[in-house]
Amino acid sequence: MPSLGLALVLLVSLVSPTSSCTEQEKSSLHQLLAGLSRDGGLTASWRHDTDCCAWEGITCNQDMKVTDVSLTSLGLEGAISPFLGNLTGLLRLNLSRNLLTGGLPPELVSSSSILVLDVSFNRLTGGLSELPSSTPARPLQVLNISSNLFTGSLPSTTWEAMKSLVVLNASSNRFTGQIPTTPCVSAPSLAVIELSFNQLSGNIPPGLSNCSALKLLSAGYNNLSGTLPDALFKVTSLEHLSLPNNWLVGDLGGITKLINLVTLDLGGNEFSGNIPESIGDLKSLEELHLEHNSMSGVLPTGLSNCTNLVTIDLNSNQFSGELTKVNFVSLSNLRKLDLLFNNFTGTVPESIYSCSKLTALRLSYNPFHGQLSEKIGNLKSLSFLSLANISLTNITRTLQILSSSRSLTTLYLGFNFLHETMPEDVSTDGFKNLQVLYINHCSLSGKIPDWLSKLPNLGMLFLQGNQLTGPIPEWISSLHFLFCLDISNNSLTGEIPSALMEMPMLESDNTTPPKVFFELPVWNKNKFMQYLMPSAFPKALNLAMNNFSGMIPEEIGQLQGLFSLNLSSNRLSGQIPEQICNLTNLQMLDLSDNHLTGTIPVALKNLHFLSRFNISNNDLEGSIPNVGQFSTFPNSSFGGNPKLCGPMVANHCGSAEAGLVSIDPIKQNGSEVIIFMTAFVVFFGVGVLYDQKILARHWLKTCNCYHRPSCDMI
Incomplete structure (x- = not known):
């Protein structure tokens, strides 16, 4: 028996592979561990006395x-x-989504074995090393260095060795210079070039025509300029062309030669001209983004032939004419249609309401006419509807029709129904999911209607710019998700009710609204900030420009979640309550143009986030606190209070003239007050953005709010 056991051991040793990785590979892995200041718990797994093939994150082949x-x-x-x-057998190296720093070792890029190299979402810096032109061909197929801090130009000779490259993703870095074309010559299989969110400049290089297998070209959010070269239209393999938010010019010209396009995103540029009739040749097109350009003309009939379209975004252009040329009946897959800020005329074609899959429809700020069609009730999946400033009439009928749209979460109806009466009784069965409601700047008379109390999910309510009268109703505190209320610029009366101090979402900064995304992005008035979900908006209470009287209730201190509080231009009296100092999240506080008396509470200095502050045009007295951020507020924040003294006003404390010097009041006219009231949203950058690198210039150049009615939130 002993001899038989020995024979079995010898037999197994002859036919079995090595039982563990080599010491050389184990040493190479430990070198990685040694260079980490934080190892994520790898030390516990990567022990010297164990097989490295069993370590966390390590995979070996049959040869160990x-x-x-x-x-x-x-x-x-x-x-x-x-x-x-x-690691001579290493095929895939993935270190993504960590906090790694330093450079990318050229030994990895020039590896003779690595096929996939992914170091995305780290903090790597420096440039990419140039490999010598004599470097033999390397097997690398996927290089993902996106979302780091790399700088400098993209290398030129390195790509000559990357003959197997299929995917190059260098997006979200700080690369400068031009788009490289060497990979197109060296790598015949190159299918993906992703260079968005960098600082690349220059023209789109004609050399991209050598990328005969290219399926995706993305270079948005750079500083590219010039026209689209004719050579680009030869790359008929392209399925996704994404060049948004650059400085590209010209017309769409030969774009329809790219017959395999699924996505065309040229938004946020300076393209002009019209959409060619030949757009209908793009039979596979699903996403069409031409927003924020200078395009014009009538929408072509050929658009009806793009039957696979899911999204059409043409907002902020100069398109005109009626929409009747487009047969929306054929666009049965359409889910999002955005025509905001154009010059479309006539009535809204009822064929739009045959697009039964629509989840988002934005027609605002177009000179349409006519009433809302009952056929909008066919859009059973409609969640986002924006119909602001399209000359709608009959608000009662409009709300009755929309009450059948049971999926609505966001509804914009502002700048319509001028001088009508706010309906007192509306069926709210279809509004049970409504979270955002704008009925602003309509000059509506009447009162704040009771049917609003039956909207259980309402989080944002905007009724500013009307002629509503009466008090704030007591049921306001029953809206448990309400966190943003703007009823400014009305004729509301009475005292500020205690019910307003009992709004659950405003009582704590730890309570957050349901995180539901907008179907279309929403901007603030000046387009500095883009929001993708209601919960990204600051918690705000705006009662300005009404006829509220009485004292500011001491219970105001309960609303500790507030970011913005505006009580200006009312008839409030009494002292500024000490309890307001409990609102430690406040970033804007406006109590101007009232009849407030007494001193400024010194404890206001504890509002460390306060950056906009105005108590002008009251009857306050005493010294202005000269501590903390108070020294940063402009003189206009305190003007019009003759009894105030301090270094920021002409009346110096302790002087013989103290209390006698009249400070010139800095009165703001109506438009200035409105601008100040709405400016808080510009300041609050708490939104979840489409991307942190969206630059204000791309929104400012296209909003055109300066010659339109106040945009508010659009």
């Missing part, structure tokens, strides 16, 4: 050679070790 190193989202800090290049 390391083929995969996948260490994503572990919070790793430190540098990437160049010794990883010694």
Whole structure:
């Protein structure tokens, strides 16, 4: 028996592969560990006395050679070790979504084995090293260095060795210079070039025509200029062309030669001219984004032939004429239609309401006419509806029709129904899911209607710019999700009710509204800020420009979640309550143009986030606190209070003339007050943005709010 056992051991040893990885590979991996200041708990797994093939994130092949190193989202800090290049069997290296710093070792890019290299979403810096032109062909197929801090120009000779490259993703960095075309010549299989969110400049290079297998070209949010070169239209393999938010000019010209396009995104540029009739040749087109350009003309009939369209975004252009040329009946897959800020005329074609899959429809700020069609009730999936400033009439009938749209979460109806009466009784069965409601700047008379109390999910209510009278109703506190209320610029009366101090969403900064996304992005008035969900808006209470009287209730201190409080231009009296100092999240406080008396509470200095403050044109007295942020507020914040003294006003405390010097009041006219009231949204950058790198210039150049009615939130 002993001899038989020995024979079995010898037999197994002859037919079995090596039982663990080599010491050389184990050493290379430990070099990575040694360079980390935070290892995400790898030390516990990567022990010297164990097989490295069993370590966390390590995969080996049958020959016990390391083929995969996948260490994503572990919070790793430190540098990437160049010794990883010694893993001769390594096929895939994924270090994405960590906090790694330093440069990208050229040993990894020039590896003779790595097929996929992903170091995206880290903090890597420096430039990409140039490989010598004599470097033999390398097998790298996927290079993802996106979302880092790389700088400098993209290399030129490095790509000559990348003959197998299929995917290049260098987006969301700080690369400068021009788009490289060397990969198009060296790598015949190159299918993806993703360079968006950098600082690239120059023209779209004609050399891209050599990328004969290219399926995706994305270079949005750069500083590219010039026209689209004719050579680009030869790349008929392109399925996704995304060049938004650059400085590109010209017309769409030969774009329809790219017959395989699924996505065309040229928004936020300076394209002009019309949409060619040949757009109908793009049979596979699903996404059409031409927003924020200078395009004009009538929408062509050919658009009806793009039967796979899911999204049409033409907002902020100069398109005109009627929409009747487009047969929306054929666009049965359409989910989002955005025609905001154009010059479309006539009536809204009823064929739009045959697009039964529509979830978002924005027609605002077009000179349409006529009443809302009952056929909008066919849009059973409609969640986002914006019909502001399209000359609608009969608000009662409009709300009755919309009450059948049971999926609505966002409804814009502002700048319509001029001088009508706010309906007192509306069926709210279809509004149970409504979260955002704008009925602003309509000059509506009447009172704040009771049917609003039956909207259980309402989080944002905007009724400013009407002629509503009467008090704030007591049921306001029953709207448990309400966190943003603007009823400014009305004729409301009475005292500020205690019910307003009992709004659950405003009582704590820890309570957050339901996180539901807008179907279309929403901007603030000046387009500095873009919001993708209602919960990204600041918690705000705006009662300005009414006829409220009485004292500011002491219970105001309960609303500790407030970011903005505007009580200006009313008839409030009494002192500024000390309890207002409990609102430690306040970033804007406006109590101007009232009849307030007494002193400024010194404890206001504890409002450390306060950056907009106005108590002008009251009857306050005493010294102005000269501490903290108070020294940063302009003199106009305190003007019109003859009894105030301090270094920021002409009346110096302790002087013989104290209390006698009249300070010139800085009165704001109506438009200035409105601008100040709505400006708080510009300041609050708490929104969840489409991307942090969206630059204000791209929105400012296209909003054109300066010659339109106040845009508010659009």
